[in-house]
Amino acid sequence: MYPNAGRSRALYLLLFYVTGGCSKPTLRNERVQQDSVLSDKLHQDVANFEYDHEAFLGKEDAKTFDQLSPEESIERLGKIVERIDENNDNFVTLEELKAWIIRVQKRYIYENVAKVWKDYDLNKDNNISWEEFKKATYGYYLENPEEFQDTVDQFSLKKMLPRDERRFKAADMNGDMVATREEFTAFLHPEEFDHMKDIVIFETLEDIDKNSDGYVDEDEYIADMYTKEDGAIEPEWVKTEREQFTDFRDLNKDGKMDKNEIRHWILPEDYDHAQAEARHLVYESDKNKDKRLSKHEILDKWSMFVGSQATNYGEDLTRNHIEL
Numbered sequence: 001m002y003p004n005a006g007r008s009r010a011l012y013l014l015l016f017y018v019t020g021g022c023s024k025p026t027l028r029n030e031r032v033q034q035d036s037v038l039s040d041k042l043h044q045d046v047a048n049f050e051y052d053h054e055a056f057l058g059k060e061d062a063k064t065f066d067q068l069s070p071e072e073s074i075e076r077l078g079k080i081v082e083r084i085d086e087n088n089d090n091f092v093t094l095e096e097l098k099a100w101i102i103r104v105q106k107r108y109i110y111e112n113v114a115k116v117w118k119d120y121d122l123n124k125d126n127n128i129s130w131e132e133f134k135k136a137t138y139g140y141y142l143e144n145p146e147e148f149q150d151t152v153d154q155f156s157l158k159k160m161l162p163r164d165e166r167r168f169k170a171a172d173m174n175g176d177m178v179a180t181r182e183e184f185t186a187f188l189h190p191e192e193f194d195h196m197k198d199i200v201i202f203e204t205l206e207d208i209d210k211n212s213d214g215y216v217d218e219d220e221y222i223a224d225m226y227t228k229e230d231g232a233i234e235p236e237w238v239k240t241e242r243e244q245f246t247d248f249r250d251l252n253k254d255g256k257m258d259k260n261e262i263r264h265w266i267l268p269e270d271y272d273h274a275q276a277e278a279r280h281l282v283y284e285s286d287k288n289k290d291k292r293l294s295k296h297e298i299l300d301k302w303s304m305f306v307g308s309q310a311t312n313y314g315e316d317l318t319r320n321h322i323e324l
Helices: 004-021 050-057 059-066 070-084 094-105 107-120 130-143 157-171 181-188 194-208 218-223 236-249 259-266 273-285 295-300
Strands: 091-093 292-294
Touching (some): 050 094, 070 094, 157 194, 236 259, 273 292, 273 295
């Protein structure tokens, strides 16, 4: 018997698509993936290091560190430095620091994966194979296909299965069809990983391109956001979106968006906040100017990285976090 989680998820997806998920929204459907800022604090090191703390630790852990004594802050920072130093050469490079900042800022996706991990890691080997995922998610459907014959074709599990397999293969960096935690995170949250952006674009095109010509025209672009009711007048925002399509989406003015134009639309190039913060931290801490940081250099600037504003200990310090 397949796990209840797999059957429930399959049935949930089926019900979602049949009872309303397949109907097009009457409100704007946001597809654009914007990088969020690292902190809503002002970046003003002369006054305080609050921005740096939230960028380096994440907002929740920054609050935790605020309750630590200087001694414990430094001790914990030392352990963090060892995790940042991925190649164990006793130095933190700009690239390693940037990767850490990105990981901290996206902690929520790792926490999300942690919550569902046990539902898919059926043999408890701390990896998830494609066969495990397929069994947990589609097992009931594969065993009882006759129960799913009336599903709306566009969103049928029959179509979702190969789509998931294609995405799983894209996330599987070494091609063994067994996902590590990082690979499974990329599978569930492809928009957060650079090597998955092509699959995000392909799936977007697949969703919107109703006539399957490999492009998104203006009507398809609008239909993804809005369905006009009989006799209804288009809202002003829809008219604005039509202008946006002509002026900013259709870059080569051929009346449709190709894959490159879709990439420009849903994955716009933005200011690289993580890169800028990593450069700032290296610049401020790199005493010998060798463009990398030793553990000593980081600990010497501990107040900028983690800070400490109190010496009392609170119950929140016992909170367990996902290991980054």
